Each structure stands twice: as C-alpha cells, then as structure tokens.
Amino acid sequence: MDSSTLLLLSIFTFLAIPALSANPCRPDSCDAALGVEVRFPFRLSNRQPARCGYPGFDLFCNAQNQTIISLPESGEFVVDHIDYTAQALFINDPDLCLPKRILNFTLSGSVFRGAYMREYTFLNCSSDYMDYTGTRYIPLFCLSGRNYTVLAVNSRSLGGGLPAACRSIANVSVPLQWGLSQFYWMDLREDLELVWSEPACWGCENQGGVCGYKGDSGREIGCYRRSRSGLPRSAKYGIIVGVGIPGLVCIIGLICYACGMVRAFNIQRRLNAGLPIAVSDQRPTIRSTSGLDQPTIESYPTTVLGESRRLPEPSEGTCPICLSDYQPKERLRSLPECNHYFHADCIDEWLKLNGTCPLCRNSPESSVATPSSSMSISSSSSSTTLDRH
Ligand SMILES: *[C@@H]1O[C@H](CO)[C@@H](O)[C@H](O)[C@H]1NC(C)=O
Ligand SMILES: *[C@@H]1O[C@H](CO)[C@@H](O)[C@H](O)[C@H]1NC(C)=O
Ligand SMILES: *[C@@H]1O[C@H](CO)[C@@H](O)[C@H](O)[C@H]1NC(C)=O
Ligand SMILES: *[C@@H]1O[C@H](CO)[C@@H](O)[C@H](O)[C@H]1NC(C)=O
Numbered sequence: 001m002d003s004s005t006l007l008l009l010s011i012f013t014f015l016a017i018p019a020l021s022a023n024p025c026r027p028d029s030c031d032a033a034l035g036v037e038v039r040f041p042f043r044l045s046n047r048q049p050a051r052c053g054y055p056g057f058d059l060f061c062n063a064q065n066q067t068i069i070s071l072p073e074s075g076e077f078v079v080d081h082i083d084y085t086a087q088a089l090f091i092n093d094p095d096l097c098l099p100k101r102i103l104n105f106t107l108s109g110s111v112f113r114g115a116y117m118r119e120y121t122f123l124n125c126s127s128d129y130m131d132y133t134g135t136r137y138i139p140l141f142c143l144s145g146r147n148y149t150v151l152a153v154n155s156r157s158l159g160g161g162l163p164a165a166c167r168s169i170a171n172v173s174v175p176l177q178w179g180l181s182q183f184y185w186m187d188l189r190e191d192l193e194l195v196w197s198e199p200a201c202w203g204c205e206n207q208g209g210v211c212g213y214k215g216d217s218g219r220e221i222g223c224y225r226r227s228r229s230g231l232p233r234s235a236k237y238g239i240i241v242g243v244g245i246p247g248l249v250c251i252i253g254l255i256c257y258a259c260g261m262v263r264a265f266n267i268q269r270r271l272n273a274g275l276p277i278a279v280s281d282q283r284p285t286i287r288s289t290s291g292l293d294q295p296t297i298e299s300y301p302t303t304v305l306g307e308s309r310r311l312p313e314p315s316e317g318t319c320p321i322c323l324s325d326y327q328p329k330e331r332l333r334s335l336p337e338c339n340h341y342f343h344a345d346c347i348d349e350w351l352k353l354n355g356t357c358p359l360c361r362n363s364p365e366s367s368v369a370t371p372s373s374s375m376s377i378s379s380s381s382s383s384t385t386l387d388r389h
C-alpha cells in the first residue's frame with residue numbers, strides 16, 4: 001500500500017509542525033457552550049485586553065450570557081452570529097421586539113453599515129383595518145394593541161397612498177440580511193445584518209488565520225495562525241491522542257474499504273463482461289417519496305385572480321416561489337390546510353419535488369383524505385373568479 005504509507009507520513013508531518021504562539025489574544029465568548037466566538041476585530045471589553053480588538057468593535061456579555069453590542073445611536077443589540085470571512089454581524093433585539101427597535105434605528109456613529117438596506121413605512125391603523133389586510137402589509141404584533149395594529153410596508157409599494165384607517169408613523173431604512181432580502185414580506189423579526197470594511201481581515205480569515213495587532217503598539221495589523229496557537233500543551237497532546245489516532249484509524253479503515261470497493265468493482269465488471277445480464281431490469285424503481293403526483297396536485301383548489309388582485313385570505317402580493325407579482329387573470333393555486341397562495345405553475349413544479357407548503361412546511365397531502373370545510377373555496381377544485389372590489 002504505497003498511497004497509505006504516503007498518507008501516514010504526511011499526517012505525521014502535519015502534526016509535527018510547531019505551533020505558532022505569537023498571537024497574544026485568545027478567542028472568548030459569553031457562553032462557553034452556545035456563545036458567539038469573539039475574536040479580532042471584536043473583543044469582549046470587560047474580558048479581553050484592549051489590543052485584542054479594533055476601535056468600534058467592543059462587545060460585552062450581559063447577565064443572561066448574551067453577547068451584546070452597543071450601537072452609538074440605536075442602543076444595545078444581541079449579537080447572534082459573526083461571519084468573520086464575510087465581515088458581517090447579525091443582531092437582534094434582546095427584548096424580542098425587533099420592529100420596535102427598527103423604528104428608531106440608525107447606524108450613524110458606528111463602524112458598520114447595512115448589508116442590504118430597504119425602506120419601510122410603518123403604519124398605525126385602527127384595528128378594523130385587519131379585516132381588509134392587503135397583500136403587502138406586515139402586521140407587527142409586538143407593536144400592536146387592542147385598538148390598533150401597527151403594520152410595516154415596503155415604501156416602494158405604497159405608491160397609491162395610505163389606506164384610510166392608517167396613518168404613517170415612520171419611514172425607516174432597515175438593514176436586512178442579504179440572504180433574506182427577497183423575503184421581505186415575512187416579518188421584521190429576523191436578524192439585521194451589518195457589515196464592516198475596516199479592518200479587512202477576510203483574506204486572513206479565509207486562510208484559517210485571525211487578524212491582530214502586530215507587536216505591543218502601533219496600528220499595524222498582521223495575520224496570525226488561529227488553530228492550536230492558544231491551546232496549552234496538554235490540550236495539544238489531548239487533541240493528538242483524542243482526534244489524531246482515531247482519525248488515523250478511520251483513514252486507514254477508509255483506505256481499506258476503498259481498496260475493497262475497487263476490487264469488488266473490478267470483479268463485478270469482469271463478471272458483467274462475461275455474462276451480459278440486464279441488471280437495470282432488476283433494480284427496484286426509485287421513486288421520490290417527497291414529491292406529489294399530478295392528480296394530487298390537480299386536486300388542490302385554484303383561483304383566477306380578479307382585477308383587484310385581492311387574495312381571498314390575508315396573503316401576499318408576490319409569489320414566494322417565483323418572486324413575481326400576482327397579476328389579474330393569473331391562475332393561483334392554494335394549499336389546503338394552510339391557505340397559502342402561489343402561482344399555479346410555480347407551486348405545481350414545487351409540489352412535484354417537495355410535498356410540503358414552501359411557506360409553512362405543512363403537508364397538504366394529509367388533508368386530502370378529509371377535505372376541510374375551513375376554506376371557503378376548497379369545496380371544489382374548479383376555478384373561481386374573484387370579484388372586483
Ligand atoms: C453564564 O455563564 C456562567 C459560566 O460561564 C454560568 O455560571 C452562569 O450560570 C451563566 N448564566 C446564565 C444566566 O446562563
Ligand atoms: C432612539 O434611541 C435613542 C438612543 O437609544 C434615544 O436616545 C431616543 O430617545 C430614541 N428615540 C425615540 C423616538 O424613541
Ligand atoms: C398607534 O395608535 C394608538 C392610538 O390609536 C396609540 O395608542 C399607539 O401608541 C400608537 N402606536 C404607535 C407605535 O405609534
Ligand atoms: C380601546 O377600546 C376599548 C374598548 O374596546 C376602549 O375602552 C378604549 O378607550 C379604547 N382605547 C383607545 C385608545 O381608543
């Protein structure tokens with residue numbers, strides 16, 4: 001076994017590299033088990049030395065062991081995640097009412113900017129507004145009361161003016177997450193994403209390193225080796241014994257297994273060459289269990305959108321699958337159980353692959369056997385045209 005000897009040799013060489021311990025800073029976190037790893041350019045101001053962080057990146061731990069950032073003009077937020085390579089920070093409200101914080105949010109004075117800014121208008125509506133909740137309004141329950149409902153709406157889609165029962169209470173710029181920026185209709189509870197450009201450590205992070213100040217003074221930044229540098233000697237031996245040796249055993253096992261597979265494959269090939277049996281005929285048909293078949297999909301109710309484009313339920317103005325707006329006369333399909341609407345063409349393709357509602361993950365299949373009466377138009381699968389309003 002030439003290749004495995006080579007592999008063994010290279011693994012031992014790898015383990016034998018002396019650990020660089022030049023970086024005086026060690027990562028820390030507010031909660032050993034669940035906490036965000038805090039390292040340069042961030043630092044826990046009450047636990048890590050000043051030169052372990054960059055100005056403007058101070059964090060601290062609160063009494064609940066949450067990692068907190070204090071933004072100069074917007075107050076304190078929980079840091080849920082730091083993506084050091086993307087140079088992005090994901091924050092939320094410690095009191096679980098992010099929309100309230102968004103109402104009074106600005107990044108001015110901080111070293112961060114929004115990853116993807118989107119303008120929202122907040123509306124305060126008398127409660128009977130809920131009866132005709134339209135397509136693009138996001139109810140913000142934690143801001144609403146008995147007699148009124150606070151809604152957010154993408155400012156661009158407010159073109160036609162305010163609904164009569166509502167007054168505009170704020171226009172705000174919200175730093176949404178890149179990945180969620182298409183899903184703006186969901187709600188405003190998802191983490192905000194902030195990014196930074198200085199110090200630019202992504203290259204160092206990308207190579208498995210961690211940035212830090214060079215030496216004891218000055219502003220020059222270097223790239224340190226991250227792994228093993230901060231570990232005590234006993235931990236290093238622990239890793240070698242605990243991970244290295246089982247790892248070697250696994251690798252050797254894998255190599256043996258791979259050799260066995262190759263041999264078996266060769267034997268099989270020779271057998272096949274001698275005896276040309278139609279193997280494919282004997283294979284059981286692999287059928288996707290997750291998707292639905294065409295008759296099942298066809299059995300779900302469809303609706304042709306009227307001129308008003310109003311959906312029968314408080315739903316959205318944009319198809320969540322193909323991300324295009326609903327237009328009059330388009331055929332929508334709704335799923336029993338959850339009453340979510342989609343372009344029929346889009347949801348049909350989805351359901352062939354995936355048997356659950358893409359929004360709520362309910363499986364419509366379970367409700368087919370017992371047609372529910374909760375949906376006004378689910379009694380038949382024929383098309384209904386909605387009235388103009
Ligand atoms: C916070 O962490 C410390 C140890 O790191 C632990 O003793 C304490 O119970 C934790 N507090 C909470 C509220 O989880
Ligand atoms: C916005 O937040 C700042 C800082 O937390 C605070 O001083 C200010 O009063 C708040 N404004 C409103 C309208 O809540
Ligand atoms: C919305 O209006 C109601 C009164 O109609 C008021 O009590 C409430 O504070 C307002 N909410 C906000 C967030 O402005
Ligand atoms: C809210 O409604 C209750 C009764 O439904 C009423 O007593 C109260 O005055 C209302 N408050 C406001 C601010 O309109």
Ligand SMILES: *[C@@H]1O[C@H](CO)[C@@H](O)[C@H](O)[C@H]1NC(C)=O
Binds near residue numbers: 121168169171
């Ligand atoms: C928000 O912007 C809209 C449209 O530009 C405007 O009509 C409205 O008065 C603004 N609301 C506030 C509270 O400034």
